[in-house]
Amino acid sequence: MQVQDRLCVVTGGGSGIGKALCERFAADGARHVVVVDRAGDNATAVASAIGGQAEAVDVGLEAEVTSMFERVEAEHGPIDVLCNNAGIASGGDPLTTPIEEWQRQWDINVMSHVYAIRAVLPGMLARGEGHIQHTASMAGILTSHGNAPYATSKHAVVGLAEWMSITYHDKGIRTYLLAPLGVRTPMLGNAADSEWARSAAGPLKEVDEVAQQVTDAFAEERFLILTDEIAQGWMEFKTKEPEKWLRGMRKLQARIENA
Numbered sequence: 461m462q463v464q465d466r467l468c469v470v471t472g473g474g475s476g477i478g479k480a481l482c483e484r485f486a487a488d489g490a491r492h493v494v495v496v497d498r499a500g501d502n503a504t505a506v507a508s509a510i511g512g513q514a515e516a517v518d519v520g521l522e523a524e525v526t527s528m529f530e531r532v533e534a535e536h537g538p539i540d541v542l543c544n545n546a547g548i549a550s551g552g553d554p555l556t557t558p559i560e561e562w563q564r565q566w567d568i569n570v571m572s573h574v575y576a577i578r579a580v581l582p583g584m585l586a587r588g589e590g591h592i593q594h595t596a597s598m599a600g601i602l603t604s605h606g607n608a609p610y611a612t613s614k615h616a617v618v619g620l621a622e623w624m625s626i627t628y629h630d631k632g633i634r635t636y637l638l639a640p641l642g643v644r645t646p647m648l649g650n651a652a653d654s655e656w657a658r659s660a661a662g663p664l665k666e667v668d669e670v671a672q673q674v675t676d677a678f679a680e681e682r683f684l685i686l687t688d689e690i691a692q693g694w695m696e697f698k699t700k701e702p703e704k705w706l707r708g709m710r711k712l713q714a715r716i717e718n719a
Contacts, residue, residue: 461591461634461678464489467539469532469580471519471572472546474502476645477595477638480667481543484675486510492536496528496546519546520567522575529579538587539580541678544573545595545638549610562609569613573620581633588632593674594621595638598691602698605713625683636677638685643670663688 468485472478474497483506485493493512497503500516507514515532517524533539548568551557573594584590597604600614618637625635642664665687677685686692698705 461541461681462488463541463675463678465491466541466591467492467494467532467536468541468543469494469496469529469539469576470543470545471496471517471576472595473497473543474499474506477640477643477667477670478543478545479506480671481545481674482506482512483510484668484671485541486512488675490541494532494536498546519572519575520564522571522578525572525575526579529576533583538583540589541591541593542576542580543593543595543674544576545593546572547595547597547614549607551607551609553606554608557609565609565613566616569610570616570620573617577624581628584633585628585631590633591636591678592624592633593636593638593678594624595640596621598639598641598686598694601639601691602694603709605709605716621683634681635683636674636685637683638670638674638677639687639691640665640670641686641688641691643667643687663690 463485468490470478470481470485470493473482473495478497482493482495493510494515495503495507495512496515496517496519498516498518500514503514503516506512515528517528519525529539546568548565551561551565577592580590594617596617597614599611600618604611618639621635621637624633629635644664644666670687673685673687
């Protein structure tokens with residue numbers, strides 16, 4: 461699949477990986493790029509730079525998501541490519557993180573994908589073609605230190621993407637799972653230079669590198685998109701020797717706490 465002449469919608473498109481995806485799609489000749497972000501000013505800035513369309517939407521609210529997709533399809537026709545990229549990260553352990561924060565991350569990190577799927581999938585199935593990309597994290601495959609809500613919700617994104625691929629691939633729907641390791645984004649912030657980043661996130665990638673990796677996966681119609689080769693080795697180690705992997709993660713946790 462190539463994005464040329466396609467209608468592409470990117471949530472969380474106002475910054476970070478989402479912004480880079482919007483820029484990449486526009487450069488590759490997408491017919492129209494819709495930049496969706498809760499921060500309307502950011503969405504407008506990106507859309508203006510690439511000749512796209514800005515949509516200020518809280519993707520954690522189903523009514524806003526549904527209304528936006530209805531409006532876009534009424535104006536521009538069927539959506540070919542959906543990138544569920546919006547995400548947030550905050551909080552700590554289950555004892556100290558308020559339930560409201562758990563719910564907020566669940567709504568943005570998981571349910572926004574579900575709301576978008578419900579809006580675009582019927583049309584894609586009717587046409588027999590569609591491309592849906594989910595941005596999770598290696599925290600959703602390997603887990604992470606700290607921020608239990610983020611690790612938990614990103615695991616759910618991985619499960620949703622796998623289910624989508626199994627269920628709808630033979631009906632013409634291609635599903636892609638982006639699982640970034642260390643990427644220099646606003647979400648990472650000052651942590652880019654932290655002990656965690658040096659020890660656990662691997663060599664940091666830039667967002668434009670990740671956007672290219674996504675379009676490469678689109679061209680191959682390849683499900684899993686890893687941003688760094690080291691991630692494959694870590695996945696295999698966890699699967700082969702889970703107890704040893706957990707012991708190593710505990711040691712790394714202690715190093716971070718004592719740094």
